[in-house]
Amino acid sequence: MSEGITLEAAAAPRPRSVISEGRGVRWLLTGIAILFLALFLVLPLLTVFAQALARGWAAYFEAFAEPDARSAIRLTLTVAAISVPFNLVFGVAAAWAIAKFEFPGKSLLITLIDLPFSVSPVVSGMIYVLVFGSQGLFGAFFIEHGIQIIFAVPGIVLATIFVTFPFIARELIPLMQEQGTAEEEAALTLGASGWHAFRTVTLPNIRWGLLYSVLLCNARAMGEFGAVSVVSGHIRGLTNTLPLHVEILYNEYNFVGAFAVASLLAGLALVTLVIKSVLEWRYAGDLAAGGRH
Amino acid sequence: MVATPPRRFHFRRPSVIPGFGLTFGYALTCLSLVVLLPLAALVARASGLGLSGIWDVARDPRVASALRLSFGVSLLAALTASVFGFVVAWVLTRYDFPGRRIVDAAVDLPFALPTAVAGIALASLYAPNGLVGAQLAKVGIQAAYTPIGIFIAMVFIGLPFAVRTVQPLIAEIDKEVEEASATLGAKRLLTLTRVVLPPLIPAVLTGFALAFARGVGEYGSIIFIAGNLPFVSEIAPLLIVIKLSEFDYAGAAAIATIMLGISFLTLLVINLIQAWSRRRFGYV
Amino acid sequence: MFDKTNDKLRRAVRCSDRIVVAHPPAPTFPEDDTMQMPVTRAARPVHRIRSLLLAACLAPALGLASPVLAETALLNVSYDPTRELYREVNAAFAEEWKAKTGEAITVRASHGGSGSQARTVIDGVDADVVTLGIPSDIDAIVKLTKKIPADWRDKQPNQGLPYTSTVVFLVRKGNPKGVKDWNDLGKPDVKVITPNPKTSAGGRWNFLAAWGYAYNQDKDVEKANAFVGQIYKNVPILDTGARGSTVTFAQRGLGDVLPTWENEAFLVLQEFGADKFDIVVPPTSIYAEPPVALVDANVDRKGTRKAAEAYLAFLYTDKAQAIFAKHRYRPLKREAADKADLAFLPDVKLFKIEDLQGNWDDIQKKNFDNGGLFDQLSKAGR
Numbered sequence: 006m007s008e009g010i011t012l013e014a015a016a017a018p019r020p021r022s023v024i025s026e027g028r029g030v031r032w033l034l035t036g037i038a039i040l041f042l043a044l045f046l047v048l049p050l051l052t053v054f055a056q057a058l059a060r061g062w063a064a065y066f067e068a069f070a071e072p073d074a075r076s077a078i079r080l081t082l083t084v085a086a087i088s089v090p091f092n093l094v095f096g097v098a099a100a101w102a103i104a105k106f107e108f109p110g111k112s113l114l115i116t117l118i119d120l121p122f123s124v125s126p127v128v129s130g131m132i133y134v135l136v137f138g139s140q141g142l143f144g145a146f147f148i149e150h151g152i153q154i155i156f157a158v159p160g161i162v163l164a165t166i167f168v169t170f171p172f173i174a175r176e177l178i179p180l181m182q183e184q185g186t187a188e189e190e191a192a193l194t195l196g197a198s199g200w201h202a203f204r205t206v207t208l209p210n211i212r213w214g215l216l217y218s219v220l221l222c223n224a225r226a227m228g229e230f231g232a233v234s235v236v237s238g239h240i241r242g243l244t245n246t247l248p249l250h251v252e253i254l255y256n257e258y259n260f261v262g263a264f265a266v267a268s269l270l271a272g273l274a275l276v277t278l279v280i281k282s283v284l285e286w287r288y289a290g291d292l293a294a295g296g297r298h
Numbered sequence: 299m300v301a302t303p304p305r306r307f308h309f310r311r312p313s314v315i316p317g318f319g320l321t322f323g324y325a326l327t328c329l330s331l332v333v334l335l336p337l338a339a340l341v342a343r344a345s346g347l348g349l350s351g352i353w354d355v356a357r358d359p360r361v362a363s364a365l366r367l368s369f370g371v372s373l374l375a376a377l378t379a380s381v382f383g384f385v386v387a388w389v390l391t392r393y394d395f396p397g398r399r400i401v402d403a404a405v406d407l408p409f410a411l412p413t414a415v416a417g418i419a420l421a422s423l424y425a426p427n428g429l430v431g432a433q434l435a436k437v438g439i440q441a442a443y444t445p446i447g448i449f450i451a452m453v454f455i456g457l458p459f460a461v462r463t464v465q466p467l468i469a470e471i472d473k474e475v476e477e478a479s480a481t482l483g484a485k486r487l488l489t490l491t492r493v494v495l496p497p498l499i500p501a502v503l504t505g506f507a508l509a510f511a512r513g514v515g516e517y518g519s520i521i522f523i524a525g526n527l528p529f530v531s532e533i534a535p536l537l538i539v540i541k542l543s544e545f546d547y548a549g550a551a552a553i554a555t556i557m558l559g560i561s562f563l564t565l566l567v568i569n570l571i572q573a574w575s576r577r578r579f580g581y582v
Numbered sequence: 583m584f585d586k587t588n589d590k591l592r593r594a595v596r597c598s599d600r601i602v603v604a605h606p607p608a609p610t611f612p613e614d615d616t617m618q619m620p621v622t623r624a625a626r627p628v629h630r631i632r633s634l635l636l637a638a639c640l641a642p643a644l645g646l647a648s649p650v651l652a653e654t655a656l657l658n659v660s661y662d663p664t665r666e667l668y669r670e671v672n673a674a675f676a677e678e679w680k681a682k683t684g685e686a687i688t689v690r691a692s693h694g695g696s697g698s699q700a701r702t703v704i705d706g707v708d709a710d711v712v713t714l715g716i717p718s719d720i721d722a723i724v725k726l727t728k729k730i731p732a733d734w735r736d737k738q739p740n741q742g743l744p745y746t747s748t749v750v751f752l753v754r755k756g757n758p759k760g761v762k763d764w765n766d767l768g769k770p771d772v773k774v775i776t777p778n779p780k781t782s783a784g785g786r787w788n789f790l791a792a793w794g795y796a797y798n799q800d801k802d803v804e805k806a807n808a809f810v811g812q813i814y815k816n817v818p819i820l821d822t823g824a825r826g827s828t829v830t831f832a833q834r835g836l837g838d839v840l841p842t843w844e845n846e847a848f849l850v851l852q853e854f855g856a857d858k859f860d861i862v863v864p865p866t867s868i869y870a871e872p873p874v875a876l877v878d879a880n881v882d883r884k885g886t887r888k889a890a891e892a893y894l895a896f897l898y899t900d901k902a903q904a905i906f907a908k909h910r911y912r913p914l915k916r917e918a919a920d921k922a923d924l925a926f927l928p929d930v931k932l933f934k935i936e937d938l939q940g941n942w943d944d945i946q947k948k949n950f951d952n953g954g955l956f957d958q959l960s961k962a963g964r
Contacts, residue, residue, distance in 0.1 A: 026486055031393055038389040039401060041382045045454050046407045048430065049419035056422060091328075099325035106318050116565055117329060120337075122508075123561035125515025126413075127535040128554040131542065132336035135343050138705035139727065140547065142339050148706065151883075156707040166332055174325075190314050199316035221409060228412025230518035231535070235542070238707040240657060240692040248414045248518075253693070255418055256825040257665055258853040260833070267415040274410035282403040359961055425834040443819045443836065525819040526778065528960040532820075539822070543697035543781045545704065545722055546952065 053271045056264035068254070068265035076242045077250035077266075083158065084246060085226040088165040092222055096173025097215075101203070104181035105189065115178065121170045129167045130235025133160055156238030161246065164232040169222045176218035180211050213284055224277045228270055337558065343551035355552040360528050361537060365556065368534040371445055372513035375452030376460070380506040382453075383460025384498075390461075391468045405461045408454050413518030420451055421522040443525035448533060451519045456509025463505035467498055500575030504568050511564040515557065654889050655688045659703055661696040661715035661783050661872065662823045663846045667909040668713070674905060675896045679889070687889060695823040696783030697722075703729070703877065710881050710890040713874045715783020717742075718946040720875050729879035742873040744897040745911040748932055749791045749870060751862040752831065752840040752847045759838045763864045764795040767839060768812035775837035776817055777827040779949070779956050783872070784824035786950060788841045790935045791868035793949075797938055798866065811959040832859070843870070845910040848926065869932040 025031070058065055068074060099118060103111060121129065136142045137154040147154055154160050188210070192202035208215075230248040237244045245253065247270055254263035344352055355361055390402050408416065424431045424441040434441050441447055471494060479489040517535040525531040534557060541550035660668055672689035679687045692699065692707070696715035703709045704726045712730070714720055720742075724730045735741045753761050759772050767774050777785035789810060796809035819836060821827045824846060831840040832854045839862075840847075847861045876894055881887040896902055900918035907919030912927055939945045949955045 025392065034385055035389050035393055035395055037382070038386040042386060042401060042404055044430070045450070045457060046404050049416060049423055049454070050407060050411070052419045052423050052429070053415060056419075095325060095328045098321040099329075102318060102322035102325050105315050106322070108322075112569065114326075114329075116569065117333065119565055120561070121333060123511035123515065123564055124337075125517060125535045125538070125554070125557055125561075127517045127538050128340070128515070128557060131538065131550060131554060132340045134542075134705050135339045135547070135551065136336050140705060142342075144706060153706070153708060155705055156702060163332070167336070170332060186315055193314055193316075203317070224410040228410070228415070230412055230414035231516075234518075235539070238692055238702045239694050240690050240707070243690055248412045251412075251414050251418070255829070256662070256693075256823070258829070258833075258849075263418065267412075267418065270412045270415050274407060274412075277410045278403045278406050281406065282399060286399070360957065421834070425836075427835045442834070443830070521822070526822060527818065527820050529963070536822070539698070540778065540780050543695060543701050544950075544952070545697075545701060545726060549952070 050271060050275075053264055053267050056260060057268040059264075060261050064261050065265045065268075068259075068262035069269075071262075073242050073245065074250060074262075074266060077245045077247050078269075080158070080161070080245065081227050081247040084162050084165050085223055087162050088169060088226050089219060089223050091166055092169055092173050093215075093219060095170070096175075096177050096218070099174040100177035100181050100211075101207075103178050104184075105186050118171050118174050121167050122175075124167075126168060126229065126231025127235060130164050130232035133163050133167075133236050137163075155236050156240070156244060158244070160236040161233050161244065164236045165226050165229055168229050168232050169226045172222035172225060173215070173218040176214050176221075177211055180214040181207070184210050217281055217284060220277045220280055224274055227273060340551055340554055340558065343548060344555040347548050347552055351548075352552045352555060355549055356556055360532070361534075361553060363529045364532050364534045364537045365553075367445065367448070367532065368514050368557075369560075371448050371533075372452055372456075372510050375449050375513050376456050376506050376510035378449075379453050379456040379460040379509045380502055383457055383505060383509075384464055384502060386457075387461045387465040387468055391465055405458050408458050413455070413516065414522070416454060417451065417519035417522030420447075420454065420519060424450060424523060442523050443531065445524075445531050447523035447525070448520050448531060451523050452509075452513035452516060455516050455519060456513050459508040459512060460502075460505040463508065464498060464501045467501045471497070500571050500578075503571045507564050507568045507571070511561055514560065653686045653688060654886060655690060656710045656886060656890055656893055657690050657692065657708055658711050658713055658893070659692045659699050659707060659709040660713040661699060662693055662825045663784065663843050663849070664713065664872075665691070665693050666849065667845070667906070667911065670905050670909070671897070671902055674901055675893055678896065678901070679892065689893065695777075695781040697781045698822075703727075708880055708884065709877050710884070710886050711874060711876055711894055713872065715872045716786055717871060717873050718786075718942045718950075719783065720873055721942055721946070723877075727879070729877050730875050731878060734875040735873070737876065738874060738894060739898055740914050741871075742875055743871050743914065744874060744902065745872070745906040745913050747844050747870045747872065747911050748867045748930055749787050749841050750844045750847050750867065751864065752842055752850055753838065753860050753862055755858055755860055757860055757862060761839045761862055764792055764866075765809075767792065767816065767841065768809055770816070772816055772839060773818055773837040774813055774816045775819060775821075775827050775831040775840045776842075777824050778820040778822055781822045782824055782827075784827075784843050784846070785820075787843070787868055787870045789949065789956065790939075790945070791841070791870075793955075794868055794933050794935055794938055795864075795866060798933060807955060807959070810955070811963060814956075814959055815963050844912070844927070848910040863928050863930055866931040866933060869934045 026034070069078075099114075103114065134141060134155055136144075137147060137160060138144050139148055141155075144155075152159075154163070184207075188206050189202050192206045193199065197205070227246075228248055229246075230252075233246055234249060234252075237246065237249055239245060239249060239253070241253070247266060251263050251267045251270070254260075254266060347355065356365065386405065390398060390405075421442055422428050424434070424447060426432065426435045426440060426442070428442070431441055439446070441450060475493055476489055479493045480486075484492070515535060517533075517539075520533055521536055524533060524536075526536060534553060538550045538553050538557075541547075541553065658668060658672070668689075668691045672691060675689060676687050679685065692702070692709075694702075696719045700712070700714060700719040700722050703712060703723050712720060712723065717735075720730060720734060724732050724734065731737070738744075751761055751767075753759065759769075760766065761772065766772060776788045779785040779789045792813050793806050793810050796806035797803065799805075819827075819830050821830055824842060827840060828842065828846060828850055831837050832850050840850075842850075851859060851861065874894055874897060876887075876890055878887075881890045898914065900915065903913040903915045903918035904920060904923075906913040907916075907923040907927070910923075910926055913919050916924060935945060936942070939948065947954065
């Protein structure tokens, strides 16, 4: 263990000359990185806002006055409000089971939780059509009982949950693994109930990771397009989420409107990133402890 | 590890912590209902065709070319994202320049930006009459509505994976090792290639695999910018959608199953890379 | 997010002792304490997260309550270019229904590629009526679900066609490539923008119109097939719907000619400016039949049959017919339409594809099903 030495080395001023590249190379690499990011990330983002405001603010706000736009906003909020808490509870439960206990087949379980990450969004939507569609596995049963799943809010929620399924669990598992079980054990031996130990020991330890992952999960839940597009049915004012509304406006040659609604979603993305950066900046220590970058 | 007062208990006794049954059961139930059951339905639907049937679908020239395109372009895009992602990660962690924090935050944009929004933005940017597309057109390159457009969208989607997997590792390279290498007379380039880079390779590969997996499945941002021409710029996920609108459920399920299998393989490869790096570099 | 997958790598790089430094000291608990825990500085932000979540859960629940009102609602599942049309038709119907019965009614619409729209009905969208781009899409619903009876054509006047349309060419202002007739689309220097016939009804009409044109020249199937292949060699982009193709042509500035629904061509002039494009009407074109049908199984289950039947009947009234003409569809009753609107719909020699290729089952199978003519042509084209 070389605790003291490591810390000192980290605090000492870095002799740049030997462990960094020459000034020219530094400039070149920085230039390449910034140019690349500008071309691929910043420019598309600016395009969204530029196009949205192409005809001024009045036209911009007109896009949100439409009842269809409002109902799309409402639906998107509803879907996120159901799917994010669901994934939150699942993520915490899964992380607790995986991080705090040893059991066989753990890595298989983690891989399965990861799976929705690498499944094409289109496939994510389609599988629910195959299960709940009227040609599907349980389709006849639900139709008999008058329950509409696909092409209604439940289907959209399910597809969204699937797509965002790993977000919170995958953030919490390594965080909680790294923190180990010592603190909880201490609390328990001191007489706290399990739930109490979770609330007062575990939760404070993972709070920033939790908040961060909830934010990202929320951004993705509100922005999902491919999967939702397959199960939505595109009924105006009923099953259109914001991203689908963008597509509809775009297909109605209402480009300003499409980009205006898109800018709302882009704004959401920006807010997410800003909060995330602020969290990282203010709580760098806590986050680093949890393995955040 | 943690300096705790003397205990009478064993350090690790799983039984002390409660809630395994509850949390494990709940997690497994959710996983089964949300992920496993629907995926099983997909495989069941495809298996109606039989293995030879799935193979026939995969060999169909149009399907084969769509799969080739999806995997080929995604491979290239992941490669590009990895190379530039490495540079970005390196610059962001090693150098200090004004606005570094903003640039750092911007890397996550494709995670948070809805794919459809990215798609229409990229399309209007790279179309022949768009801001960048017009410049490219001057040198005779048409980006949007060709495989190049697909490539651009996939790089966009894959970039944060490439950056974020490598960045924390670069941040935690032991500077002493670099210094040692320098004091022993190695030139900077030699230090980089022989000392700094090798331990980063597993992370770069992981980022590459993730960007690749995401690129293969991507739909929303690509359909707006790809030309969607059979045999030229038609991606596999679009073909699934097309099969669905042709009411060919089995065919759609077959393509989906093939892609699912490859997703599985990719995840497996990621796990293998990590296992390998554990052995190679002694990481836990 | 995904960087977590290699957390193990990272953890290894970080010296284990630093974890010690970063850990907050374990909270101490009084020996006999059961529930009284020290409130750490950490507890408060957690609280905030919780109330945030709560607020997030409540907000939409309150918002949701408003649109669910007890009034009849019909769902019309339609194809891509009819968005503007049905917005007006639906409003007119609601007005008339209110005047007749005193009840409020909402007609919702859903739009998309005709094939994908049919697919959603097959998979369970609660459509009361379907108004699709091509008869074979309704036939598909019949075959796969029996939600619509096989004799749907006979249940409505004029084979379920309250209006028809045709395919015309949209070209850039001044027609720089001199496109006049279908054979110009096969010329090597002409770039044609058309949607994918697999997913789009408009794409299928374009395909069939080109084939019919060629077949009518020498009554030779092989030649007609080859001619269509020639045209599709000139297609640089196949969008999935008619709307996608229009955006590609008009907004992105790609291609020289856009064969499209007549109504869509006029809409482009209106939306993008008549100073940018010209409409070229070929001497002969196809009699395009976008049919309407009642989804019997759905209306009976929902109890909306009366309103749905009234809605379909309304499409044949003078009022609706005038609206069709206004949106540049060819109304069944020309006399109901405004003369000024009719002036926009020139006389074209129209042929019926059924007269050349037989019934719709065959047309669909021969041309667009897996391994059909379109597949063969795209395979041969590469």
